[in-house]
Amino acid sequence: MIPKPGADRSKRMIEMDNVGFTYEAGVEALRSVSLKISSGEFLAIVGGNGSGKTTLAKLMNGLLRPSSGSIKISGAPAESQSIAELSKTVGYCFQNPDHQLFCTSVEDEVMFGPKNLGIGLEESRERMERALSLMGIFSLKTMSPFSLSLSERRRVTIASILAMTPQVMILDEPTTGLDADESSELMALIRKLNADGRTIILITHEMKLVAEHADRVIILSDGHILLDSDVRGAFSDLEILKASRLLPPPVTLLASRISSIGISRDLLTSDEFVFELSRRYGSR
Amino acid sequence: MHRMYALKMSGVSFVYEGAEGHALDDISVSIDEGEFVTVLGANGAGKTTLAMLSNGLIPHAIKGTLEGSVKVFGYDISKHTVAQLSTLVGMVFQEPESQLFCMSVEEEVAFGPENLAIPRDELFKRVEWALDLVGLKGLNERSPATLSGGQKQRLAIAAALAMRPKMLVLDEPAYALDPVGRIELYALLRSLTEKHGMAVLLMDRDSENILEFSDKVVLMNSGRILTVAPPSEILRDIRNFRAIRVPPPQIFEIASLLNSRLTGVDFSFTTLDEAEAELLSRVPSLPRRGDTR
């Protein structure tokens, strides 16, 4: 694994110890969840509908407080910090950008977060411009968010969280509704954010995305963690994937089926598969 | 027996009111009765526009400039109301949330036929028939809000089926579903075609798992139709997918890449089973590379 610059791997950003969460209506959404996320990781949280992945994510930035167990953010107990305070460390970008956009211009929208944190106008402006550049939408600065395409609106909401300079960014299904090109462009930007040292937590049910971008994956099912491992290891455990209504990418299924001809099972992308095969067979 | 077209578009162009470019640019395509057709294209390709033409929402409910002719089962859509066309073409939109508006499953399915003043005893029969067809039998009294995403989508399909259409049009119906739910949905639609002779027109932006259910595939890009062909033909050239900016099915992509990287091979597999069979039989007999790790 290539070490990422600016990432202090020993820093524990999020720690959960035996956390459980039950909704008011009595629904137990999470049971005895324990995990540790270090800074600089690129983690995917996957699971079918109702698996508890959204609940887990909301516990990480204080939107929900645990019914049992303890949570530490950046070493300090989460309960002693308000959601606003936690948002300085853990940014949460919701799936639907339209649940968030309300300003008349992109710049106002992106400065909203920093202003809420009490950051002065000058610095808010600097942060906004930096965030817009990072997301490749600086040219949209003065436009109305409502006139933008879905892909652009998504980037605006991610920029608005970036402007709050959190170390950890939780992204909830960021590629929903995007086509292949838009999706890969966005994921490239997200990888850059990770390369710069930020911790990225991706919530998704698209295994291709996980296979191509994440280092580590946590699979949730029915409120508890089925698997917490590096991505390659996770994909070779097909039984667990099936149990959580997830499909590994076809390439992984194929690799495991033909492993008898001597190629490794844990291949994640078409390119890897073809590379593996052409490494051993077929003259140039 | 004279086979009728379910949908026939000739020289169709459409520009949304207030928009600049053509959403559809000189489209001609036809779909037979009982055919399962998938339209593949990226965002902005024109799939939704095409869908909304098939039941008259364009031009009656949505404003713009329409050229060319669109006929469903012989009826010109510009000469008939959406209500009239609804007995021929059932429409299912992307998000179940905004097309389910009744308090119970039963009411939702009955809504369409009620509007057509179908007599009461027939209403009951249609509701049972539609719910049975989509696998929601017995859930009559349930509130749609308590259903899962997959069930909601099935309910939307049942509500459209209750109108007894001869063609079902679905605009990215698997949008909100998890991967397993997607396959289940397509299988359901395929069974409607096979067992009930219903034409299905499906719009999607993901080619995975859909081609094996389709009789015909329409590739769209920027308001134009690039190709109309059976899946087997589409799956001969990977450039078909690049042209419409939709990733090819991964297994097919692997076959293509292998064919271009290795010499002396010509893989033609498109499904997982085919791939397993072909690779296991062909690869071991290929010359090995000198340097193996």
Place this chain on the structure above:
Amino acid sequence: MKGVFDLYTARDTFLHRLDPRVKILAVLFLSLLGFIMTNLIPLFTLLCFIILLLYLTRSTFSKAYFALKFVLRLMVLITVLWPLFDQSGTPVLAALGPIKITEPAIWRGLTSAIRIGCLATVWYILMFTTTQRDLVRALVKMGLRYDFGLALAISLRFIPTFGFTIESIKDAQRARGLEFDKGSIIRRSKNYIAVLIPAVVYALRTAETLSLSLQSRAYGARKDRTYMREIRMRSSDLVSLVIVVLLFAIPAVAKFVFGAAI
């Protein structure tokens, strides 16, 4: 979330089985009775009658509590404050400077409180025992235009969904450092713009797709549309209706024709 908006509880009581039109009329008549009665004892009897009916609905405790807690507070408030504003009559029980507490005023305050109690709680008899579907169907049968009935039904159905979306919007804004419970009234009102605008956008978008959906299912195609759900008056419903009318008519006649102290 859903419980608060859906007051209906499925039970098999006489009230549940009663034709919804009769229930609507009953509630209307009882409210009217609450208006025309002016004396304490009759009003108190009415309130007890209403509470009895509410008990017979066998609704859940949480819903009953929800219904009654606000009304109870209001009733106490009225009883306590009334004498401070109504200074007429004798005997005077207490005096604090310019404020005189008179005995008749206390009784008048109590009477008004009980009247408010009647008017506020009588509607729950209907809401606890009638599904939204039946309610709308009854209104349409009683003359409400189907369009309005449908609009009402759809609005009711979307209340929980809308509430859910609002919570989601609030969460998204909380994650951007917005605090809803801090700051002055002005500050807090401004904060709500960040919720209002996405909510309106959501409502408009949903309405647009709904409209297309309705049209795709031939909404408005025929004026003589049929209904799967029928409500028919049985003889027991007619009897109940007669009783309800009498319950209203007897005190009304006694009061206005014979001048009884009701």
